[in-house]
Amino acid sequence: MATSKQTPQSRTDHDSTRPSASRPPRTVDGLRELVVKIGRDEADISLGGTAHTVLAKLLERPEEVAVRTITDLAASLGVNASTLTRLSTRLGYTGFADFQNVFRDSIAQRHRHFYSQQAERLVAGKTNRAAAADGGAASPEVETVVQLARESIINVEGFLSQLSPEHLRGAARMLAEAKRVRIHGLRQFSALASFVCYGLSMIRTDVALLDAQGLGVAEGLAQLQPGDVVVVTSVAPYTRSVAEAAVAAAQSGLSVIAITDTLASPLVPPATHAFLIPHESSFFSNSMGAYLVFCEGLLNLVATHLGKRSLQALERRERLITALGIEI
CATH class of the missing domain: 1.10.10.10 (Winged helix-like DNA-binding domain superfamily/Winged helix DNA-binding domain)
Incomplete structure (x- = not known):
């Protein structure tokens, strides 16, 4: 029987299939x-x-x-x-x-050590900033703020590079036309949820936090009907209950909009529209700067979609503020 001589290339291909001898x-x-x-x-x-x-x-x-x-x-x-x-x-x-x-x-x-690791990086950087200040650079106090601002700019540029016009239009349309909208975020992202809720309620009615009265997420979801919208927001390390609420909302026929960080987020699968915002920074927790910029943009899109309805809502709000003497 004829045999063929093994070439150097064939030996290389053979070696590439063997597993590592070590663990x-x-x-x-x-x-x-x-x-x-x-x-x-x-x-x-x-x-x-x-x-x-x-x-x-x-x-x-x-x-x-x-x-x-x-x-x-x-x-x-x-x-x-x-x-x-x-x-x-x-x-x-x-x-x-x-x-x-x-x-x-x-x-x-x-994720288990996210906050302490962020703090360790912050403390470790303190020495470098002090050394830079001794070398004639800005003071370490100013440099700390400058660094965070620059990191937020990078995060903003990160989400801008991957924005989908179709998803933006779709989300704005849903937030403008749904009968009811509920916003859900916990822990640090409860602040972002409140911001979105406040901004959206300025230009349309029936907007609230999902568990505004503290009665529970299940009760909040039970008040909604198919076609209503739930906006959820969380980033790594993700809040388990927010992810579970997103899944439950989708299973109940509600439309879900997710404001999160990566495709690996548990908020992405149940969402009709998901927006991915980076939050890498030297802040000891999740950086919020880019999230606020994105949400302002999304709220402006909703206002544009509503057109005269948003203008009428704002004018009515202004009349009430004046009547109640709220602003100085």
Whole structure:
């Protein structure tokens, strides 16, 4: 029987399918280090060009990898699901589920210590700002505010680059034409929910916080009918009850608008329209600057859609303010 001589290329292809001899990384940072080593040919495993590129892209979106199905991820990357399965086993994992657990565990760990880690970064940066001030730069107090402002600008530019005209028009139309609108956000995002509720109630009627009277979310949802709108807002680390309210609202036939951070957010699946706003910053909690800018823009779109109705609502409000002597 004839045999063929193995070429260097065929040996490389064969080696690229064997799993790593060592235990595969159990953290996202460990995977990032492995990608660098593979690129330098310093790892005990090699990947083909496509597999290496796919792995690098997965590491750019850890939140999505943690929560999306293998089919969804493959489609977003333009590959077959089998490609992700083969990649996982090449790296030494038992399968894609084992590989995905690395991302889930890393995200859970990061969210668990989100606020203290943000504060640690803030404290660590204090020394650098003081040193810069000694070198003739602005005072550390001014530099702290300048840094936050610049970070908010970057976050604004981030959401502007991915805004969908169709989703903006659709959300504005829903908020203008629905019979009832309820806004729901808790913890820090209760402030954003109140802001949206206040602004929207200036230009239309029957707008309120979902649990304005403290009777419970279930009671608030029960007062609504199919076609009514619920706006939900939360970002990582997500408030579980807000995500559950979004799902319950959608299951009840209500229209859901989500104001959140990434496609990995649990608020995205039940939403008809989802808007993704970055919040990366040195603030010790979630940065709100970009969220306020977006919500102001959305409220302006609703007012524009309402046209004369919004103008009439504002004029009526002004007459009441004058009659009651509210403003000085």
